[in-house]
Amino acid sequence: MISGVSVAGATASIALKLTIVGCPAADTIERDVREAAASVSGISSVDVDVSIMTRAERDALTDKLRGGRAKTVQFGPDSLTRIYAVTSGKGGVGKSTLTANLGVALAATGLRVGIVDADVFGFSIPGILGIAGATPTQVNDMILPPLAHDVKVISIGMFVPSTSSGQAADRVVSWRGPMLHRTIQQFLTDVYFGDLDVLLLDLPPGTGDIAISIGQLLPQAEIIVVTTPQPAAAEVAERSALVARQTGQKVIGVIENMAGLAQPDGSVLDIFGSGGGADAASRLSTAEEPVSVLAAIPISIALREGGDAGLPIVISHPDDPAARAISALAGQLAVRGRGLAGRKLGFTVT
Numbered sequence: 001m002i003s004g005v006s007v008a009g010a011t012a013s014i015a016l017k018l019t020i021v022g023c024p025a026a027d028t029i030e031r032d033v034r035e036a037a038a039s040v041s042g043i044s045s046v047d048v049d050v051s052i053m054t055r056a057e058r059d060a061l062t063d064k065l066r067g068g069r070a071k072t073v074q075f076g077p078d079s080l081t082r083i084y085a086v087t088s089g090k091g092g093v094g095k096s097t098l099t100a101n102l103g104v105a106l107a108a109t110g111l112r113v114g115i116v117d118a119d120v121f122g123f124s125i126p127g128i129l130g131i132a133g134a135t136p137t138q139v140n141d142m143i144l145p146p147l148a149h150d151v152k153v154i155s156i157g158m159f160v161p162s163t164s165s166g167q168a169a170d171r172v173v174s175w176r177g178p179m180l181h182r183t184i185q186q187f188l189t190d191v192y193f194g195d196l197d198v199l200l201l202d203l204p205p206g207t208g209d210i211a212i213s214i215g216q217l218l219p220q221a222e223i224i225v226v227t228t229p230q231p232a233a234a235e236v237a238e239r240s241a242l243v244a245r246q247t248g249q250k251v252i253g254v255i256e257n258m259a260g261l262a263q264p265d266g267s268v269l270d271i272f273g274s275g276g277g278a279d280a281a282s283r284l285s286t287a288e289e290p291v292s293v294l295a296a297i298p299i300s301i302a303l304r305e306g307g308d309a310g311l312p313i314v315i316s317h318p319d320d321p322a323a324r325a326i327s328a329l330a331g332q333l334a335v336r337g338r339g340l341a342g343r344k345l346g347f348t349v350t
Ligand SMILES: Nc1ncnc2c1ncn2[C@@H]1O[C@H](COP(=O)(O)OP(=O)(O)OP(=O)(O)O)[C@@H](O)[C@H]1O
Pocket: 088, 090, 091, 092, 093, 094, 095, 096, 097, 098, 119, 122, 123, 124, 204, 205, 257, 258, 259, 297, 298, 299, 300, 301, 303, 304, 305, 307, 308, 322
């Protein structure tokens, strides 16, 4: 996007080409360019000349970003990106809160991370990451996702028309199977994620259409199930994992969220009971596919407040017990290799 840089004395002149007229990120990009140029030693003033790319320049940009690859679903069988689909049996168990914080914690370890918020009825990832209202930039037929804490984020909520109050309209409720499938397919095809180390998918709770679409579009996705410690919640969570398994995906583990609340006297109050995560994991385990409890995340007021304020606690309160548990989980996932599911092995049978 930088078409020219010249320096005369202590003044840097920079020609910046935005992709489209009315680019939603124009101010941010111009400010970032100014700051970057001003940080160079010897530069005391910066002139930025902002113009708009021509059609040919836009085409060249999208070709370059696509790296010569045909327009197709990214993260195909040969992709090295590890894909974790986070699911739950029912809503409100903290799936989105954990996915968002996990993404930020993974990015903080230096990995390239993307999040697809596919929770149609409860899309909340942008709000939790502090980018509510952010819209992706469209360049030709390529969609550039907003960035939050170094995580590329795309959400169904970014494409739903807003009401006058700024809330996403209830139109989304009418989206059923084929429409949802096309939307997820479009996210995976048109959104420019670049080379990612990890892609997290926030699935809607339950055993719905999206889970089945993900099974078809991303058979190598591995499933992480979130449940509260309550036995009844764990049973429902188990069902959503079983649907994912029926579509050929591997269930790798369970996160028990809203585990015991630490009391000032050092004791732990199990508001939602205990043991649900371990129960779900043991019932989902098979001889070929052992499922473990990946993490137990305690109830945390800071985690809830961070979600409301758009400040992930893995950054704002890294010492909070919930933040520590999420970061430890990120550390575990960061070193896992990409499984062989869906990947072509380089030999043939003769
Ligand atoms: N460990 C926790 N301690 C305290 N509050 C939590 C915890 N985890 C999540 N919450 C809070 O619980 C509420 C529900 O969380 P969240 O929206 O992430 O759930 P969800 O499973 O994604 O729900 P849905 O799928 O219906 O969107 C939020 O207010 C969130 O801040």
